[in-house]
Amino acid sequence: MDSPKPRAVVLLSGGLDSATCCAIARDQGFAIHALSFDYGQRHAGELGAARRVAEAEGVAEHVVTSIDLRAIGGSALTADLEVPKGRSAEEMDTGIPVTYVPARNTIFLSFALAWAEVLESTDIFIGINALDYSGYPDCRPAYLRAFQDMADLATKAGVEGQTRTTIHAPLITLRKRDIIRRGLELGVDYGLTRSCYDPTEDGSACGRCDSCLLRLRAFEACGVEDPAPYATGARP
Amino acid sequence: MDSPKPRAVVLLSGGLDSATCCAIARDQGFAIHALSFDYGQRHAGELGAARRVAEAEGVAEHVVTSIDLRAIGGSALTADLEVPKGRSAEEMDTGIPVTYVPARNTIFLSFALAWAEVLESTDIFIGINALDYSGYPDCRPAYLRAFQDMADLATKAGVEGQTRTTIHAPLITLRKRDIIRRGLELGVDYGLTRSCYDPTEDGSACGRCDSCLLRLRAFEACGVEDPAPYATGARP
Numbered sequence: 376m377d378s379p380k381p382r383a384v385v386l387l388s389g390g391l392d393s394a395t396c397c398a399i400a401r402d403q404g405f406a407i408h409a410l411s412f413d414y415g416q417r418h419a420g421e422l423g424a425a426r427r428v429a430e431a432e433g434v435a436e437h438v439v440t441s442i443d444l445r446a447i448g449g450s451a452l453t454a455d456l457e458v459p460k461g462r463s464a465e466e467m468d469t470g471i472p473v474t475y476v477p478a479r480n481t482i483f484l485s486f487a488l489a490w491a492e493v494l495e496s497t498d499i500f501i502g503i504n505a506l507d508y509s510g511y512p513d514c515r516p517a518y519l520r521a522f523q524d525m526a527d528l529a530t531k532a533g534v535e536g537q538t539r540t541t542i543h544a545p546l547i548t549l550r551k552r553d554i555i556r557r558g559l560e561l562g563v564d565y566g567l568t569r570s571c572y573d574p575t576e577d578g579s580a581c582g583r584c585d586s587c588l589l590r591l592r593a594f595e596a597c598g599v600e601d602p603a604p605y606a607t608g609a610r611p
Numbered sequence: 612m613d614s615p616k617p618r619a620v621v622l623l624s625g626g627l628d629s630a631t632c633c634a635i636a637r638d639q640g641f642a643i644h645a646l647s648f649d650y651g652q653r654h655a656g657e658l659g660a661a662r663r664v665a666e667a668e669g670v671a672e673h674v675v676t677s678i679d680l681r682a683i684g685g686s687a688l689t690a691d692l693e694v695p696k697g698r699s700a701e702e703m704d705t706g707i708p709v710t711y712v713p714a715r716n717t718i719f720l721s722f723a724l725a726w727a728e729v730l731e732s733t734d735i736f737i738g739i740n741a742l743d744y745s746g747y748p749d750c751r752p753a754y755l756r757a758f759q760d761m762a763d764l765a766t767k768a769g770v771e772g773q774t775r776t777t778i779h780a781p782l783i784t785l786r787k788r789d790i791i792r793r794g795l796e797l798g799v800d801y802g803l804t805r806s807c808y809d810p811t812e813d814g815s816a817c818g819r820c821d822s823c824l825l826r827l828r829a830f831e832a833c834g835v836e837d838p839a840p841y842a843t844g845a846r847p
Binding site: 438486515 | 674675676677678679680682683712713714715716717718721722724725726728729748749751753754757758760761762763764765766767
């Protein structure tokens with residue numbers, strides 16, 4: 376009999392990056408325990424996408440947990456602020472965008488850490504990316520290393536001197552186009568994923584927010600058509 | 612006109628420690644933004660206690676946010692495990708108790724960090740204690756320092772080189788009896804607080820779980836009667 380696969384907790388938003396990250400964890404031989412958050416995001420269609428991706432990836436388990444970030448506000452993704460549209464790559468590169476959710480990755484990784492401890496897993500995957508989201512403080516390698524150091528002190532395994540927790544961020548230094556290429560090699564169906572910050576009521580992507588523009592430009596650079604649904608006329 | 616008070620986020624569970632911590636933050640001149648969690652704890656009476664303490668302490672704001680830790684399980688406080696009763700101080704001192712909630716303080720501090728960022732506050736208070744809860748990995752000073760290092764890399768203020776986030780843990784090296792003495796000096800009404808891991812249906816403390824026993828022994832050492840309600844016959 377084969378020995379059981381090691382378990383990994385994979386943060387799965389339903390977007391392009393996390394779907395690719397999930398496929399990489401699968402490719403590395405982990406049994407995937409996928410974790411998604413219902414956090415009052417305006418783009419709740421992501422959660423449906425997360426469920427479809429989890430199914431397509433054959434995960435061992437998928438948990439959607441509710442957290443209320445609206446109570447603390449502070450982002451265009453959870454509060455009633457305007458999502459910026461039609462910005463150039465240069466405009467996106469200046470400062471921290473209003474779509475930044477304060478400490479979001481820290482909150483998500485904390486839950487992943489808790490679940491990993493329950494599962495006796497020491498591997499957590501997160502699809503963050505330092506290049507395309509250079510404005511987000513919690514997408515930088517130095518941040519991830521600090522989280523990992525903290526995690527080793529936060530848990531039973533750390534106290535008992537067992538294996539370190541590893542926070543895997545396999546996309547962190549990839550360009551969006553390289554993420555897509557890697558995902559296509561691994562058979563990711565990007566038609567299941569959703570990235571738009573401000574989708575239409577039927578779940579089509581707007582094609583004009585920062586996230587849509589990054590995605591569309593990256594598919595274009597790959598010479599592949601993005602299979603996700605866009606609002607009429609939104610595709611370039 | 613007086614300049615406005617600096618803001619602090621204070622984690623407020625409704626227990627003895629967090630009530631004392633809140634009073635210390637008030638005494639230090641902070642405007643208190645109290646944060647409590649509805650996390651599927653079996654002892655939900657804590658939340659009523661948190662509301663009463665927040666009111667008595669005259670906080671600027673009190674937010675109760677919902678998070679679902681039951682989805683990931685793993686503790687007697689959130690899952691269906693037996694809460695240990697009647698243990699001696701020596702028995703409590705061995706290993707990590709089943710009431711340990713995996714990564715709980717990391718999750719709570721992450722939310723506090725997010726809210727502090729929204730409030731433009733750099734001060735977070737948490738009533739953790741390294742002596743009475745020596746078995747909990749995330750109650751140790753080294754853990755807190757690592758969290759603080761991570762926090763500085765996780766936030767906008769960190770990126771922009773502004774003031775460091777300070778995680779205040781004023782109780783961390785105090786014995787329970789000294790916490791109570793400090794709180795009594797600051798006028799904390801401990802009759803409003805709840806510490807029991809397994810209260811009766813009417814909200815009375817069981818008097819026999821680790822938390823009740825620590826509390827009762829500490830009040831006894833202070834020569835003061837604990838004003839909180841206990842089940843009939845539960846008080847020593």
